[in-house]
Amino acid sequence: MKSLTDIAMLLGRAGVEYALIGGHAVNLVLEPRFTADVDITINADLDALERLNAELLAAGFRVERTHGADQPSGPDFVRFVDDVGTTLELQTAKTAMQRTAVARAIDHGGVFVASPEDLIVFKAIANRPKDQIDLLGLARLPNIDWGYVDSQAKDWGVDDVIARVRALASSSG
Numbered sequence: 001m002k003s004l005t006d007i008a009m010l011l012g013r014a015g016v017e018y019a020l021i022g023g024h025a026v027n028l029v030l031e032p033r034f035t036a037d038v039d040i041t042i043n044a045d046l047d048a049l050e051r052l053n054a055e056l057l058a059a060g061f062r063v064e065r066t067h068g069a070d071q072p073s074g075p076d077f078v079r080f081v082d083d084v085g086t087t088l089e090l091q092t093a094k095t096a097m098q099r100t101a102v103a104r105a106i107d108h109g110g111v112f113v114a115s116p117e118d119l120i121v122f123k124a125i126a127n128r129p130k131d132q133i134d135l136l137g138l139a140r141l142p143n144i145d146w147g148y149v150d151s152q153a154k155d156w157g158v159d160d161v162i163a164r165v166r167a168l169a170s171s172s173g
Helices: 004-013 022-027 046-058 096-103 116-126 129-139 146-156 159-172
Strands: 017-021 037-043 062-067 077-081 087-092 106-108 111-113
Touching: 004 017, 004 037, 004 046, 004 111, 017 022, 017 096, 017 116, 022 037, 022 116, 022 129, 037 046, 037 096, 046 087, 096 116, 096 146, 116 129, 116 146, 116 159, 129 159, 146 159
Parallel strands: 017 111, 037 087
Antiparallel strands: 017 037, 062 077, 077 087, 106 111
């Protein structure tokens, strides 16, 4: 598998702003767990998407799946894979929340990672069993800006998920 630093370098060469999200992002702030794919939200126009596509193809990736490729703004989602076992899932930032998450990303040794608050909201939106485990750990982190989380959660209709996780975190933490 290619390292997160290698992937960050490819994104940088393409001039694409991004935020690592998903399991690998959570692994940088909590005890690591297994995750098979690298999830990234990118802030990119069509030219930047073309540059990134060229960089990834040159690095040995191939497109396995896309969603929304026929949209004028470009695809919403592209899954790239390579022959060494790297699965890279790119989501194009098309909502204000996604663009904000990219802008708020924190530099972790050359890899830009979504803030814990943005990870909480993304995990609440996905709300699969593994996301619920990640949510509980993230909710126990110190200094979470709950005002920001609550505002985003309300906008996305996941405020009930956040309230439940906060109650669990405070009662078991």
